[in-house]
Every structure is written in structure tokens, then in C-alpha cells.
Amino acid sequence: MALWRTIGLPSRGTVARCGLQISSSRSLSAAAKQEPVYELRTYTVYPDKMREYLTITAEEFHLRTAHSKPLGFWTAEVGGLNQVVHIWEYESLAHRSTIRANLAGDSEWMSKYVSRVAGMWQQQDNxxxxxxxxxxxxxxxxxxxxxxxxxxxRGAGWSGALRNYVRACREDEGVRAVEGTALVGAWKGVLGPANTVVLLWRHRWPDSCVALRGVLEALAEDSSLTPHVRSGHSKLILPHAVSPLQ
Incomplete structure (x- = not known):
């Protein structure tokens, strides 16, 4: 079986067809400005393979970033065990399809990296x-x-509350008082879990996570997202050497 099927990469023919369909749809709305899309990937690695996986990544991941650059690449410290988290920016789904097709055809990337680490992945989510x-x-x-x-x-009617919440995350005096903490980005899910928002924060120190949580829970009612939250999850993640965000 072809390796790209084993690890979840589509065949080059499938990618090409998908890219053609996306490009055709895109041409129908050429007047609309194409906003970037971001892919959030979370890999769970077998515990006894984590050290080796990170070593190979440090040595060979330049083969992947030669095709496109990640926003960041992190390892989970708290909130997930033996996990790596990475976010990739693409111009569009058509651009992503092109990159994925090029990766599937890159023999050096497949042999020096993918074939060596594919068996170390316990689970992949995106x-x-x-x-x-x-x-x-x-x-x-x-x-x-x-x-x-x-x-x-949960449900509908949270759009306005979400706008107020994100504005408070960047402008509220209490949030700004958490020294070294800043909101990097705020995203909404498009494909994958529905009604999902992802927030990425950068802290100078790990303990700032605790301080930030207290401030967010004390936001004014018109800036609070709590009434609309069904569930939430937070991870403390540490930048790997290959990550542009450090």
C-alpha cells in the first residue's frame, strides 16, 4: 500500500481532482476576497517514541517547511500527554491541496521523515x-x-458575545495587566468540530495561564462568553526548535 494512504495523505490524482473542484468553485466567486485558512493538527505519539520523534523532527523538518511555513509547532506540557500541536496557514483550500500533492511527490520528504515517523503516531487529528x-x-x-x-x-446567538469577548481579551485592563501575556490569534472552526473557537495565547511564564484564567472569569457580563460555552479545553504548549513562534 502506498505510504501516503497509510498516513492519511490522498493520492496525487485525488488531490489534483480536489484542487480542480476547489479552483472551479473559487473562480465562480473570484470577486470575493479569499481569506487565509489555517489547519490545526494534533498528533499523539507513542510514549516510548516521543524523544526519537522530536529528534528526527529537529533534523529533517526543514524538508516540510521547504513547501510551506507553519505558524507554530509545539509540544504539549499540560492538557495533553505525548502530543505535538502545529498550525499551518494556507492562502486557500486550493493552495493546501497543491502543497499536499507536492509533499506526496517529494521522495526525500517521504523517505527521510514520513517513513521514519509514521509508525510513531498513535493518533492524528486536524x-x-x-x-x-x-x-x-x-x-x-x-x-x-x-x-x-x-x-x-452552544446553539446560536453567540456571535456578538464572541466579538465582545475577543475585544476584551486584547483591550481589557485586567488582561493587559497579566505581564507578558497576549492573544496571538482567534479562529472559528470551518471543517471539523462545529461551533468551535480556538484562541492562541503567548505567555512569558507558565504561571500566567493561571492568572489569565482568573481575569477572564471576572470579565464584565457584556464581555463574558460563559453563558454560551458548552465545553472548553486548554493546553499549555511549548515551542519546538522548528517553530517560527518561540
């Missing part, structure tokens, strides 16, 4: 996201730790 309307990325400088929050919202 979802597609777009930035929340009216927001942009705020890429930090320097080094720190990161927190990724996934919030599952």
Missing part, C-alpha cells in the same frame, strides 16, 4: 479554521510559552 471576522494575528517577539484554548459554543 481541523480547518479561519480568523474571526475583524481580527488579525498579533505575532509576538521574543520567547515564551503558549496556551491553546478550544471552546465549544
Amino acid at each position: 481541523s480547518l479554521m479561519t480568523l474571526l471576522p475583524g481580527t488579525s494575528l498579533a505575532l509576538p517577539s521574543g520567547t515564551g510559552v503558549y496556551e491553546i484554548q478550544t471552546v465549544d459554543l
Whole structure:
């Protein structure tokens, strides 16, 4: 069986057909501005393979980033065990299809990296996201730790509350008082879990996660998202050497 099928990569023919369909749909709405899409990937690695997996990644991941650059690549410290989390930005789904097809045809990438680590993955998950309307990325400088929050919202009618909440995450005096903490990006799910919001924070210190939680829980009622939350999950994640965000 072809390796790209084993690890979940589509065949080059399938990718090409998918890309053609996406391109055709895109041409019908050429007047509309194409917003970037972001792919959130979470891999669970067998515990006894984690060290080897990260070593091979440090040595060979340049083969992957030669095709496209990630926003970040992290390992989970709290909130997930033996996991790596990465986010990739694409111009469109058509652009992603092209990149995936090129990767499937890159013999060096497949032999030096994928064939060596595919057996180390216990589970792979991904979802597609777009930035929340009216927001942009705020890429930090320097080094720190990161927190990724996934919030599952219930029902309808939460759009306005979400806008207020994200605005408070960037402007509220209490949030700004958590030294070294800033919201990097806020996304909504497009493909994958529905009614889901993903928030990425950068902290100077791990303990800032605890301080931030207290501030967010004390937000004014008109900025609180709590009444609309069905469930949520947070992970403290640490940047790997290959990550552009450190």
C-alpha cells in the first residue's frame, strides 16, 4: 500500500481532482476576497517514541517547511500527554491541496521523515479554521510559552458575545495587566468540530495561564462568553526548535 494512504495523505490524482473542484468553485466567486485558512493538527505519539520523534523532527523538518511555513509547532506540557500541536496557514483550500500533492511527490520528504515517523503516531487529528471576522494575528517577539484554548459554543446567538469577548481579551485592563501575556490569534472552526473557537495565547511564564484564567472569569457580563460555552479545553504548549513562534 502506498505510504501516503497509510498516513492519511490522498493520492496525487485525488488531490489534483480536489484542487480542480476547489479552483472551479473559487473562480465562480473570484470577486470575493479569499481569506487565509489555517489547519490545526494534533498528533499523539507513542510514549516510548516521543524523544526519537522530536529528534528526527529537529533534523529533517526543514524538508516540510521547504513547501510551506507553519505558524507554530509545539509540544504539549499540560492538557495533553505525548502530543505535538502545529498550525499551518494556507492562502486557500486550493493552495493546501497543491502543497499536499507536492509533499506526496517529494521522495526525500517521504523517505527521510514520513517513513521514519509514521509508525510513531498513535493518533492524528486536524481541523480547518479561519480568523474571526475583524481580527488579525498579533505575532509576538521574543520567547515564551503558549496556551491553546478550544471552546465549544452552544446553539446560536453567540456571535456578538464572541466579538465582545475577543475585544476584551486584547483591550481589557485586567488582561493587559497579566505581564507578558497576549492573544496571538482567534479562529472559528470551518471543517471539523462545529461551533468551535480556538484562541492562541503567548505567555512569558507558565504561571500566567493561571492568572489569565482568573481575569477572564471576572470579565464584565457584556464581555463574558460563559453563558454560551458548552465545553472548553486548554493546553499549555511549548515551542519546538522548528517553530517560527518561540
